[in-house]
Amino acid sequence: MSEHGSKAATANAAPAGETRRDFIHIAAASVAAGGVAAVAWPFVQQLGPAADTKAASSAEVDVSKVAEGSEIRVLIGGMPFFVRHRTAAEMAKAVADDNVPMRDPASDESRLVKLPDGTYNPKILVTSGLCTHLGCVPVGPAQGSVGEFGGWYCPCHGSHYDTSGRIRKGPAPKNLAVPKYEYASATTIKISL
């Protein structure tokens, strides 16, 4: 409390301790802080995804067009996804490895989504196309390398994924994520971000 302040406030309060002026200071600062926060909100929020960006966040894919033993790569909102048509050998290997010790254990079936009729189509495996290490796009059958476990290989830091997209070797901590998707029909899937 300044010399001036305490003199001015003599009539209303003791020189020391809380004064009406303190209250005015706090109240004024609170209003200013509230105002700053209210103005900051839209300026922060505009950094987030815009409505058109959000609207472009799902796509339908016809999985019957994917040839056996190959995969297609779909970009949705800039995010890559793999849709792989697995061979019988690849499916068998994925199931056979279900109980092998892994970094991120998951059964092959838990990485599939049911068809409208409630059954599984283990031929079609849908995963995120981003390595769980630092987000590189792993290479697959079309790029000439499937890694030591037959699935995908990430060339950035050497992560190997198996035919179920599970991490088997290398620095990545998690399996290739299974995106949010559903079978719109027996041959069409709808992937959402």
Added chain:
Amino acid sequence: MSGPSTYEPKTGFTKWLDQRLPIVRFGADLMSFPTPKNLNYWWTFGGILAVCLVIQIVTGIVLAMHYVASTDDAFASVERIMRDVDYGWLIRNIHANGASMFFLAVYIHMFRGLYYGSYKSPREVIWILGVVIYLLMMATAFMGYVLPWGQMSFHGSAVITNLIGAIPVIGEPIKIYLMGGPAIGDPTLNRFFSLHYLLPFVIAGIVVLHIWALHVPGNNNPTGVSVKDVKKDALPFHPYYTVKDGFAIIVFFLLFAFFVFYAPNALGHADNSVEANPLQTPAHIVPEWYLLPFYAILRAITFDIGPIEAKLLGVVAMFGSIGILFVVPWLDTSKVRSMRYRPIAKQLFVLFVVASIGLGFCGANDPDKFVFKFGPDKLVVNYVDTKQVAQVSPRFDTFEGENGAQQFMRSLPESSGASISISEEGFKWLWLSQILGAYYFLYFLVFLPLLGIIEKPKARPPSIAESVRKKHGSVPPAAVNPAPVAAE
């Protein structure tokens, strides 16, 4: 240290102006600022850096007149600058190589400060402002590298934004707000362009504070001994240091011009001449050379500690390696500023420089490749045993013959799926980066605090004037300055 102003306005106009806006006085005082007379060429990098900032801003403003910040057009607009815009190739090469030159100068400037103890009392705030400038430089350079929208621009920025996503709880939302969508795209490119334009002016503002803070205690100097007698120990900045800095700037321009005219792409990466493709990651993602040591520290952490994952630890180590610079003034407990008079610290400092540069090489190389091999490559057989567990055979010198890999393969059952591969053994870049990264942190966290207590400093000259006289063969004084009780 600056003392009272010695400026005397002479004309009627300057007298009139001096009463109203003493800007001529401000400039004159800067030029007559008393500067230690023994500054060596390591002290010219401040001036060189100021020139670098101006070059980047001027060339950048020009490039922004031709650049289009859109994922469809960015790459083509940069190609247009290089091919069609008159002298666009020159201006862009100056800007791109200017970033490298800027970092080269800032690293020398920082090592200078670390060696001569320029961060010590009373110059802590100068140092901290310097670290802030350095951080802003890295942010600006990172965003600038994204703008040409090449393969390395795109995937390098994807790696860095994913690092931020590794921070628990707040990481993922920050990442989304940074990118403006689920992935790097148009919103990201546009905001990076906007910030890349803004940040250099913020840097310029902090540089003003940096120089202001410098003009309170004045320059440190190679002896670390404070100016005691302005008349004997110091010289006016102009003409003595304007000329010395000017000469250094011209020599620096020789190197700069060499890169711009003879090796404009030597410091870049070939992958950035390919337009960004989100579906194809380049085989080997590396940042620009000036960020490589930190990239090496990031990748050096391949082990979990307790519940904390290696990925997060790597991010913490990387940001920690930069953040630690903020507290260096308090980690170094020695009262002697200059390492000229610190025999042990001097050697550990040299190792620190070697470790920092070595980390740069680690960052540039594949961590699983070898610095050197232990011996010739051999052969191994990969197979699956009867319990369905993957096995690797011992190493074989040859394929055929008595103890060859072929014989071992034949001894396995058909179902083992045996295959031969080449087995290399050597000293991995990963291990080197772990050793050098450990030294980096040891230097700051253990050696600097400990040396102030255990090291016995050498005798220091009693004053700057005496140190200069001694060097030039005049009769040295008998007095020897004892180790100070407190920082001078």
